[in-house]
Amino acid sequence: MKLFITLALLVSSTLTASLPAPSNTVDPETIVNSPIYQAYKGAFSANIGGSSENSIVTRNDLIDGKCNDVIVIFARGSTEPGNIGITLGPVFFDAIEKVEPGRIIAQGVNDYPASISEALAGGSKTGAKYMVSMVSLAASQCPESKVVLSGYSQGAQVTHLAAGYIPEDLYSKVAAIVLFGDPDDGDAFPGSLNDNxxxxxxxxxxxxxGFPIPSVVHFTYQNDVGKAAAYIAERV
Structure with missing residues (x-):
């Protein structure tokens, strides 16, 4: 593990050293599509105690007709597979299940390409509208359930955008919003959504x-899922 982290840090420092000074005009597509970046991202996800290639990367519990006390709607990060990804989604759901056993269902965000170009533009609007449609479905299909909105990286952008589309009469349905690696960190949510x-x-x-430059720490939020789950448990 120590050897892996050392190698990952070396890759990160090499990658950063090859870039111009950080600015909002840096094109991350060159970075993210580079073989060295993809190699260390995949290795890091598989080796810090979280998900792997065998993880379930798609969850559609809500649209499959299920209900439960808590419905977690999650948007994955850019370029990730399925609708919950591999970097954070699966271990995040596992952590919530540990503190609220038998009480949750999970729904990923579909109609969301999670492309780099959309991340540069502020996040996927189609993904955000799909997230809102899942809040509406939860309200009609599972009227007694509480909803948690969550996203990682571009998924956090999607969550911010979705909040702007949610009708005010559904605000009370949302018990918590949990974000990881948020490019819009510090931006407030509308109305009472900002309370939790x-x-x-x-x-x-x-x-x-606010700089589109991924680093090693951006892939370590698996270490925070326990705290995130505890935050959710206090509100559901």
């Missing part, structure tokens, strides 16, 4: 600072 928001942004995560 937890954001996990680590020191050194340039994406949280």
């Amino acid at each position: 928001v937890a954001t996990f942004c680590k020191d050194g995560d340039r994406i949280c600072e």
